[in-house]
Amino acid sequence: MTKRSQLEQHDQQIVSCRKCPRLVEWREEVARVKRKAYKDQEYWGRPVPGFGDPKARVLVVGLAPGAHGSNRTGRQFTGDASGNFLYPALYKAGYTNQPTSESRSDGLVLQDMYITASGRCAPPDNKPSPEELNQCQSYLERELEIIDPKVIVCLGRIAFERILKIYSVRNPVYKFAHGASYPLENGKWVLCSYHPSQQNTSTKKLTVEMFDTIWVKAGELSKRN
Ligand code: SF4
16 A cells, blocks of 8 residues: 555544544534635535645644634644744745645645644644643544655644654653754654744844755755655
8 A cells, every 4th residue: 555545544533533532522623613704615625635745755743723724624734823934934945836725625745745733623722731641642643654754844842742752762862852863763864943933033033044954954854865
């Protein structure tokens, strides 16, 4: 079975998941009530699978869907402020065919990159509980197994801690810091970045220049032997 068909099978499992009652209720409630600006759109309202190049050397891990972003559009970082900051940077670095990401049918293609998240359902206040993230972990583990990336870029501390947990890393030297990278098993690397949330970008905690360095570094690490 090709990596693509393994991922398609995996995605079907993800989108039908109802393991976390609080999140099922929230994601569906948001999809029912909608934000005024999107009242004519049909919200996705389900878990959001990963997407991208099945043979990617770079895998990006975010936190969880935004209520009116990917919970609305059904694709990672699509239709919200975080995505509006992320995709121009990825385009500049050569990972996408276009700088925008608005809907599942907008023609966006990822090259040598796969984008996924620690949690697949939109959480209230953008905060999944540790138990919910634990419930969801097996989906990320399976993607890592299928794709077998060389570099894992963690957008935010929560994604970084999840990756350390998955790879059973307990080394105190592995600390979250923007731009920090550490070796994992089998020649893999984990690379940390601040999350491109509006809170971080509007306060300049994360600038365009700081974000650009992440994708240059990811490219360098992905080509290392
Ligand atoms: S967060 Fe993950 S485990 Fe929980 S319901 Fe959504 S997809 Fe399932």
